[in-house]
Amino acid sequence: xxxxxxxxxxxxxxRPFTLNAATAASQIDxxxxxxxxxxxxxxxxxxxxxxxxxxxxxSVEGAHYENFTAENFSxxxxxxxxxxxxxxxxxxxxxxxxxxxxxxxxxxxxxxxIIKVISPDTFLRPIYxxxxxxxxxxxxxxxxxxxxxxxxxxxxSTGGSAPIEKVDASEEFSNTKFIKREEIKSDRPExxxxxxxxxxxxxxxSGDNFKLITEIADKxxxxxxxxxxxxxxxYISNDHQVGQTGKVVVPDLYIxxxxxxxxxxxxxxxxxxVIVAINKDGEAPIFSxxxxxxxxxxxxxxxxxxxxxxxxxxxxx
Amino acid sequence: MKxxxxxxxxxxxxxxxxxxxxxxxxxxxxxxxxxxxxxDNAIEEAVKIKExxxxxxxxxxxxxxxxAQETVRKALAVGADRGIHVKADGILEPLAVSKILQKIVxxxxxxxxxxxxxxxxxxCNQTGQMLSALLxxxxxxxASKIDVKDxxxxxxxxxxxxxxxxxxxxxxxxxxxxxxxxxRYASLPNIMKAKKKPIEEIVASDLGVNVSPRLEQLxxxxxxxxxxxxxxANVAELVQKLKNExxxx
Numbered sequence: 058x059x060x061x062x063x064x065x066x067x068x069x070x071x072r073p074f075t076l077n078a079a080t081a082a083s084q085i086d087x088x089x090x091x092x093x094x095x096x097x098x099x100x101x102x103x104x105x106x107x108x109x110x111x112x113x114x115x116s117v118e119g120a121h122y123e124n125f126t127a128e129n130f131s132x133x134x135x136x137x138x139x140x141x142x143x144x145x146x147x148x149x150x151x152x153x154x155x156x157x158x159x160x161x162x163x164x165x166x167x168x169x170x171i172i173k174v175i176s177p178d179t180f181l182r183p184i185y186x187x188x189x190x191x192x193x194x195x196x197x198x199x200x201x202x203x204x205x206x207x208x209x210x211x212x213x214s215t216g217g218s219a220p221i222e223k224v225d226a227s228e229e230f231s232n233t234k235f236i237k238r239e240e241i242k243s244d245r246p247e248x249x250x251x252x253x254x255x256x257x258x259x260x261x262x263s264g265d266n267f268k269l270i271t272e273i274a275d276k277x278x279x280x281x282x283x284x285x286x287x288x289x290x291x292y293i294s295n296d297h298q299v300g301q302t303g304k305v306v307v308p309d310l311y312i313x314x315x316x317x318x319x320x321x322x323x324x325x326x327x328x329x330x331v332i333v334a335i336n337k338d339g340e341a342p343i344f345s346x347x348x349x350x351x352x353x354x355x356x357x358x359x360x361x362x363x364x365x366x367x368x369x370x371x372x373x374x
Numbered sequence: 375m376k377x378x379x380x381x382x383x384x385x386x387x388x389x390x391x392x393x394x395x396x397x398x399x400x401x402x403x404x405x406x407x408x409x410x411x412x413x414d415n416a417i418e419e420a421v422k423i424k425e426x427x428x429x430x431x432x433x434x435x436x437x438x439x440x441x442a443q444e445t446v447r448k449a450l451a452v453g454a455d456r457g458i459h460v461k462a463d464g465i466l467e468p469l470a471v472s473k474i475l476q477k478i479v480x481x482x483x484x485x486x487x488x489x490x491x492x493x494x495x496x497x498c499n500q501t502g503q504m505l506s507a508l509l510x511x512x513x514x515x516x517a518s519k520i521d522v523k524d525x526x527x528x529x530x531x532x533x534x535x536x537x538x539x540x541x542x543x544x545x546x547x548x549x550x551x552x553x554x555x556x557x558r559y560a561s562l563p564n565i566m567k568a569k570k571k572p573i574e575e576i577v578a579s580d581l582g583v584n585v586s587p588r589l590e591q592l593x594x595x596x597x598x599x600x601x602x603x604x605x606x607a608n609v610a611e612l613v614q615k616l617k618n619e620x621x622x623x
Contacts, residue, residue: 126540127503128512150533154515157468157503166469166588169498179592184496188391189400190597194590232543233512236528240535249534253622277623289553295518296536302412302492302552304534310622321387321494327600331620333612339605348603348620351612361609369613372623 059088061137062111063130063146063155066093066101068123073250074147076108076211081204082145083110083212084174090115092137092224094130096123102221109217119226124238125151128230131158137224138163138199143177148203149249149304160201167201168193172208186301186324207249207307207328241296248280248297253310256282256299256326257292260315260336260355264292269359270314276366282306282326284316300325315355318343335359375429375522375544377420378484379454380475381413381436381445384495397593409445412490414557416550419520420488421453421558428522429486431455435478437471439463443573450568451560457571458482462578462585468496470585472504477581479509484545486527491516491549502549512542518553 062082065072075091082089092115093102102116115137121129134155138144144159146152148170160167172190173181179194180202195202248254255274257267267281274281282304283297299306301324311329316322318334318341326332327346334347337354344350351358366372385391386406393400409417420432434449435458436442446457460474479487492499506513514520514529518537521528531538532551560568578585606612616623 127515128506131507150516150531153499154503154513157500158507158513160500161469161472161504161507164469166467167498167500168589169500183597184594185385185391185400186494186497187597189393189594191591192593192595194592195588196590197588230512232546234541236539236541238533238535238539239537285552294536295532295553296534301494301497310616310620320390331616331622332600332603333616344603344605346600346603348600349612349615350603350605351609352605353609358609362613365609365613366623369617369623373621 058140058142059090060086060143060145061141062089062091063134063144063152064091064093064101064105065147065151066095066098068095068098068101070101071104073211073247074149074206075105076214077206077209078145078147078204079108079110079212080209081171081174085143085145085177088112090141092117092134094122094133096120106219106221107215107217108212110212111217111219114219114221115224116221117224117226121229122226124235126230126233126235127155127158128233129227130155131162132227133224134159135162136227141199143200143202145202145204147206149206152203156201156203163199163201165197165199165201166195167203168195169203170205171202172205186320187327188320205305207305241294245274246278246280248282248299248304248306251280251308253277253279254282254306254308255279255312255314256284256316257287257314258284258316259286259290261287261292267293272363273359273366276363277372284322313343314359316343317341318346375485376431376433376482377423377429377486377488378433378435378479378482379416379420379449380487380489380501381417381434381449382410382493383407383436383438383442383445384410384493387411387494393594393596397595399591399594407441409448410490410493412492412550412552415552415554416488416490417449417452417454418555418557419550422555423522424453433458433482433484435460435475437462437466437474437578446573447568448560450571451565452558455571457573458576459573460576460578460581465587465591466585467587467589468498468500468504469588470583472501472508473583474578474581474585475505476508477583486544487547489549491551502547506547512546514540514542514546515549516551517548518551520548520554
């Protein structure tokens, strides 16, 4: 039986991690079908049909799907699940919210946040904030799997031409009503997919001081991250949080500024290729994962860092 | 309104995890255990709603081994009225826990069920959503703000793109984010008083729920270690290393 991938999108286009989830799905079985549920999402459905790993697209349209409510999505997917061995989607807030609802309806024990497909029924996943890796075998007839997007490369996005099949909508779930979404729009690269991330912690001392980070991020074409402490303190909004309960990032370069390196923060960034830590406390745990550590007052170091960057002839973007 | 709050006993968030040499799990002997952090937020929120006169009773429940009862006792010390301990040993998967909670909901008939959004041991992030599916109730996951209205809740949810606000009809499930509130500490008099509050003990198998694991944990291992890095003397050296050695800028 084929694998069913749940596409994440914004009704206009696919969200980038759908491509990473598609890669994971194709590692489970080469026969990948993808379902897209939304309102006026034809363009996103077409994009989905162009992913070469996707063999068939199932499109479900309805006004009650506009805001991706799990209570509305799950009955459709549960019905489709009949024909599939696996249901797969990203382990971001969309998939985390949705997949367990599907798994419970199917009476299957979900495997969350996998970082590797070992075989179609066996997966590797981090536990204890990434301080241990567990190899998990699922014996359920249908398997619900969410994948950590940063652990899989995005699939090719063009060249495919899968047929798009319409599927009937399910009834609306009337006890949940969407009110509003406050998305923070930014021209910077997305935190989850950026090549470079510059993050600030409690050491930044104020939201205003984050401009020191912003300046460097702009110069490097980087995304801006933050520790939970910085978000809790109100220095920056929650969508920047990196860590066990925030976002997991795996950039080529992660610069941690004024971040002590609690286990919960390390869980979100320690797989980064190159890690830089700037902290005045030489004993801070962040230095234990840093490739390059600079023990310095960030309020002196960051302006100097900017100056040094300005001296460079070229900067890779 | 009656609020049921589920709490889980986990290895304390400050403990450095050690993997057992035989690969069967992580070391839990002589390790400090605590309530799963966002479950503390769930209890706090329920108690605050009761203090605001919008709830009549807060019931704390845990599912697990004998010692898991400590988490219920702690919940009682910060304001829950009574407790339930469903006894079960071994690995309990979120699906099994949600089936047990469903049985308790059928019996207790709460208007709201709160719990943390994720347990910091298995990091599954499933139980609330699964319970909500089994009951066919609305779910508000990753809640960072809850407004109680008549038979409705307005909940702000933390999502990847920012914040989302939804309105859900009661009965409903809410899973709590760490930013929902600041959990209080139990005072000594309240800890003493909590010892007198009732905890009902139920054996999981008496609920007619099969809790045996459906997943096989084949191996638990240490993640690959990062090789030790270096300290640089100054910013100029740092930028030079990033440019010429790591070649990332």
